[in-house]
Amino acid sequence: MVSVKYSGVTKQYDDGFIAVEELNLDVNDGEFLVLLGPSGCGKSTTLRMLAGLEEVTSGEIQIDGVTVNHLPAGARGLGMVFQSYxxxxxxxxxxxxxxxxxxxxxxxxxxxxxxxxxxxxxxxxxxxxxxxxxxxxxxxxxxxxxxxxxxxxxxxPKVLLMDEPLSNLDAELRHQMRNEIRRLHDELGTTTIYVTHDQIEAMTLADRIAILDKGVLQQHDAPLNAYHNPANEFVKGFLCEHIDDLVNTANSLFKND
Ligand SMILES: Nc1ncnc2c1ncn2[C@@H]1O[C@H](COP(=O)(O)OP(=O)(O)OP(=O)(O)O)[C@@H](O)[C@H]1O
Ligand SMILES: [Mg+2]
Known part of the structure; x- marks a missing residue:
């Protein structure tokens, strides 16, 4: 059983900037959670606090019910994969x-x-x-x-953390690796938190998506629920309309065939 829980977690950097605000988020044992949002919304900060690479300003992070705020990175039992290998x-x-x-x-x-x-x-x-x-x-x-x-x-690792691991790859490889990552997850059952700003990546990989904007969680939901029932205008624009645009573009390509 490896679950992760953020309770009222805030990160304020030394310059006063609040990158993550009052985050409440739970990740179930064996779940594949995707943190999705535009550049600068606080995805990496959220992940790095869990990994122990960034201090929590206030609130609590728990792994399997144990508060890890002050546990050194190496003692948290996490594996991390970054964008640059x-x-x-x-x-x-x-x-x-x-x-x-x-x-x-x-x-x-x-x-x-x-x-x-x-x-x-x-x-x-x-x-x-x-x-x-x-x-x-x-x-x-x-x-x-x-x-x-x-x-x-x-x-x-008890929990696998990935921060935009595919963004250096070309489209075809990304697609392949995405499938690989999901297959490995299903095979190993490792609780996984995956950061991306790519809506399609989030929709195809996630059991649930946590959508962030300006450091604030907007919606935490199954991908199709978020798509069909966006919690607010931000989610509607960032997720739903973006996907509709892609689908419309794809459809228009084949219209005159
Ligand atoms: N060490 C720091 N000091 C001050 N501000 C920081 C620091 N690190 C990050 N920030 C700011 O906090 C905000 C969130 O940064 P973060 O790296 O978590 O965003 P992100 O969602 O991962 O973005 P991207 O998709 O571009 O990687 C940004 O506005 C960033 O400028
Ligand atoms: Mg980032």
Whole structure:
């Protein structure tokens, strides 16, 4: 059981700017939640507070009922995948995948056989078996992004956090990776929080979407509910009308066939 709960969470940066305001949000065990909203609305801040990379100004964040506000990032049991893959260029793919495991200390320490096993499993899951001896520069963008994902997965995180992991990829690869990510989620059942500003990405990936604007949660709902019953004008414009526009554009392309 791994659930996440934000209770009245506010983030005010040192310059006084309030990036997230009084956020109440719960993520169920095994759920795929997408944080959606325009640039600057507070998506990354929301994720980074949960990851322990950003302090909470007020309110409480709980993982499995335990308040984590003051727990160091490394003790929270989370895996994180960012937009830039930040792989170690001089290391092989296998070493990139195992790096976090090799650095683990204390109770988290694994034997080298266990590490090998986990790397092999991740490589099979992500179709990287033939690339384990290569360096990152010998891989395509999509393959590198899969390594970044694998690096988070080998640690068997309680919660997987992804911040616009596909935005560096071209449209075709994004589409492929999106399907991969959802398939992996269904296979592993890891509670997942995924940040994007892309409405279609949110609609296709999410069990539920949390839509933010200017640091304030606008609607937290199943994708189709949000589309059919937008909570306010912002959601209507940002989600519904945007999707309608895309559909209309697509339809008009085929009209004269
Ligand atoms: N360290 C900081 N100090 C002051 N303001 C910050 C800081 N980091 C972020 N902000 C501001 O907080 C707001 C939310 O930032 P955040 O990175 O969470 O947005 P976002 O929704 O992830 O945007 P994007 O889609 O562009 O990544 C923005 O207006 C940003 O300028
Ligand atoms: Mg961001």
């Amino acid at each position: 930040a792989l170690y260029p001089h290391m092989t793919i296998a070493d990139n995948l195992s790096f976090g495991l090799r650095m683990a200390k204390g109770a988290a320490k694994l034997t080298s056989d266990e590490i090998k096993q986990r790397v092999q499993e991740a490589a099979e899951m992500l179709d990287l078996v033939d690339h384990l001896d290569k360096r990152p520069r010998e891989l395509s963008g999509g393959q590198r992004q899969r390594v970044a994902l694998g690096r988070a997965l080998v640690r068997r």
